[in-house]
Amino acid sequence: MYRLRAHLGPGGAEFGHIAFLDGRAEWHAVLSLPSETRFADPLAEMRRRFHTRHDPIPALLDATRADTVLHHDVDELRTPLPAHTVGRIVLLGDAAHAMPPNLGQGACQALEDAVTLAASLRAETTVEAALARYDAERRPRSQAVARAARQAVAQAVAQAARHAGSMGQKVSHPLAVALRDTAMRLTPSRAALRMILRHHAWVPPSLT
Template sequence: MGNTAVVVGGGIGGLAAAIGLHRIGWDVTILERSPVLEDAGAGISLAANGLRALDELGVGGAVRDASRGQYTGGTRTPRGGRLTRMDGSALEKAVGTPIMGIPRSTLHRLLREHLPAGSLEVDTEVTAVEQVGPGTVRVDCGTTALEADLVVAADGIGSAVRSRVLPGHPGPVYSGSTVLRAITEHAVDVRADFELTWGRGAEFGHIAFLDGRAEWHAVLSLPAGTRFADPLTELRRRFRTWHDPVLALLDATRPEAVLHHDVNELRAPLPAYTVGRIALLGDAAHAMTPNLGQGACQALEDAVTLAAALGAESTVETALARYDAERRPRSQAVAGAARQAGRMGQRLSHPLAVTLRNTAMRLTPSRAATRMILRHHVWVPPSLN
């Protein structure tokens, strides 16, 4: 088996895949099209499955040290009424760790620090990927071409590699929701580690960080492409009657820090996560809505599973077949569950439906709610040693 790989995309999934491949002895080059590593995005929650994947990659300890455990919080109504209560201690007892909140930029930095020097190339756009022989894939980057034994497509929901190797797939579609998010400029007294508030066709949530700052996000059911001339003013108007600390979080945010993206997903499941010696990973394979907080965790699972398969199997082909067989059913099931969670959460707008949902949530025992969370968090990574 050869041992050279090109990873297309320097996001969480691509960096994790490169670390995993390096740990099993492969030479890896990561190609990132952005000229500057801006680490776009605000905050991220990492569940037990994602943290276990990071442990197997050798990054888990550093990530935990930079994260804040989510022990308190839950789900509320716009007036502050409690729908569910987070029991982070029960979750920690069940799976060994609470959910952890960390700035996305910090996670990116920690992953990059575990890469071999010189393995990440920025400002490099891949223009073509082609299998040129039974064991060789060529990657064209403008006037430069690289040849490798394996290509990992981790180039996100709009994956150019996916569109080339699976041209019949319809690609991403709009979920019906758009999200604005930011990290506050300074510490804010949010009182809860993690919280979601569901209104009619709107959601507001926050993740508290180790340094006292917080990430907030506002999800709105609006037509695709909707944008605001002054996002913070618009959000203050829409959430003016919502409970504390919604307005405090908005007031602690610089206008230029606000990010606004439509939420897209791969609603049509891919028929395969591999084509020849090309493996699709993360959002390129199974981009999902963020309603379960599992997008990054599933990408981290992909990375460890791919590296473990390549380390255990005798050929790249059998390793990729194993990767596809192990990852496609689980990740697509999680994507479907995330879509359903969105329909029962912020996407609900009819008053009767919202009332029924809220009543059901209040009546659900906390143990049952914990079991529902564990359904996605319980995952044992394959060993890379």
């Protein structure tokens, strides 16, 4: 069990953190930067950018050890693949459908892929038939979730996102930031939750 908080700020900066019930915590920051930007000291850079944010962000950064910070580009497959299998080669997870992290579904979809692939291999008598079944069962759902992840912030902040031309993390114009923040405040939490939970309902295939 955990409690997740996400904070959107100006200049394309999102800060999220999770408090786990066992006392551990994690945080992530998503910045709108040219790809492959790297910092000599990523933690110092995060402290520089986020030290004026509200609690508990500065405290979380102060409590972080520099050698525990990872920095990666966040990429997505904007154009859905026409197939997730080629011959006897099969793609799972981000390799098949890398998506923005807005719905927290990337790893969930990877796990669904894995379970479906195992079930397909068990159900069919040839590898080719199993991979065809896997592709037919998984591609429509995973691509729909990827599409929804791309649209997730835009749904809540349609006006602001249209002006800024991209998803929530990339909103930087002050007017767009204000519109986005207002839209986020006005979005009923139950509606926001429904938007996220809509993609959680999935019944795994039988492995027996």
